Amino acid sequence: MNDSRDPLAQLIEADATLPGPDGPALDRVWSGIEHGLASGAPGPTLDAQPLLASAGGWGWGVLSIVVLAAAGAGLVVAGARPDPIVARAGLMAPIEQAPVTQQDPQPGAVDPPVEPGPSVAEPPPAPPAAPRPRSKPDTTVAKPSLADEIALMRSLGQALARGDHKQASTLLRRHEREFPKGALLEERRAAAVRIACARDDKTAATQRSAFEARWPKSMHAAAIRKACEG
């Protein structure tokens, strides 16, 4: 992944070769299906909510509008499902602002009736959204988001790139403190190994071994090798 193309495009290209199940796995699953059908046992119980949060039931629609409005005002409503990245970065346009003249494979055609999704039951009518008591403090506002974690890890990567290991260590500790179970744990551990190697820390070898045991195919392996072996 050393070329200058859009990183997301590179990942999508790699994803195109995502392996499927092998033959024995397919056979095992098919046997299970045949057995399940033959036994007459009731099938799996499925979730009955609309597939898209704002598309099917009016209850979810109302919630989504509340979430979008709250995101615009810098608030987060507990119980809804805001996307921290897009909400915080202001990336997501309100649904109402979505372009009406989108490219459609059948221009001018009226949308045909929607295929009823594979829902198993009608969702229960959602109760009217109760107004949230104003006096209750919203504890979710200060919670760091994934966007915060990404920004912090980006700063850490930049510090490493310019060889500022002191700053990198500071940011590493901050990540440990603020995101103990963050999504970028592997990146943090990789950075820790690289810092330890760069500083000739006596625990570097142990840290490296532990990292390689846990993430044997890590994409950070080359960077670690470079830091630890020169």
Add this chain to the structure above:
Amino acid sequence: MVRTEAQELRPAPPDALSQIYREHAPFVWRSLRRLGVSEDALEDALQDVFLVAARRLETFEGRSSMKTWLFGIAMRVQRSRSRSRARHDRKLGALAREAGPAPDDAYGRQDAQRVLTRMLQQLDEDKRAVFVLVELEGEAVVDVARALDANSNTIYTRLRAARKALQTMAQTWAETERA
């Protein structure tokens, strides 16, 4: 047309189901993985999807493609499984935190495919589903809209938001990789 429960639960003829399974099982497998089903649960989840499909096949009227219809079932299966798992985890409480695997263990074997799968898990369910179907599987927006019971503008909005969020994550990943 009103269907009785007995009609809806009548399984599809094995031959028809077998053909659908042969044709679409790899797609459903990939989709389940992209939707966040762990490796060790993929076979069970795949079986659940086709058990549901067998019982619901009569309701499929062909207004969306078979792929997107199956994807809708896969979404519901994944959702039910993750809720069951959450309940199970809450039940175990402290024991799970002490002895259970760390949440990131699923990311142990990293490569570019897994990086994208991992990034997809950071999206909310709507954006993830739309991105997988349109961007990764090449399904038409209008077809995805029918299958997910949404209008095309909603799908476009979700898709744009998903792309932007993923581009931010991918950029960070690339910078870390280059550093």
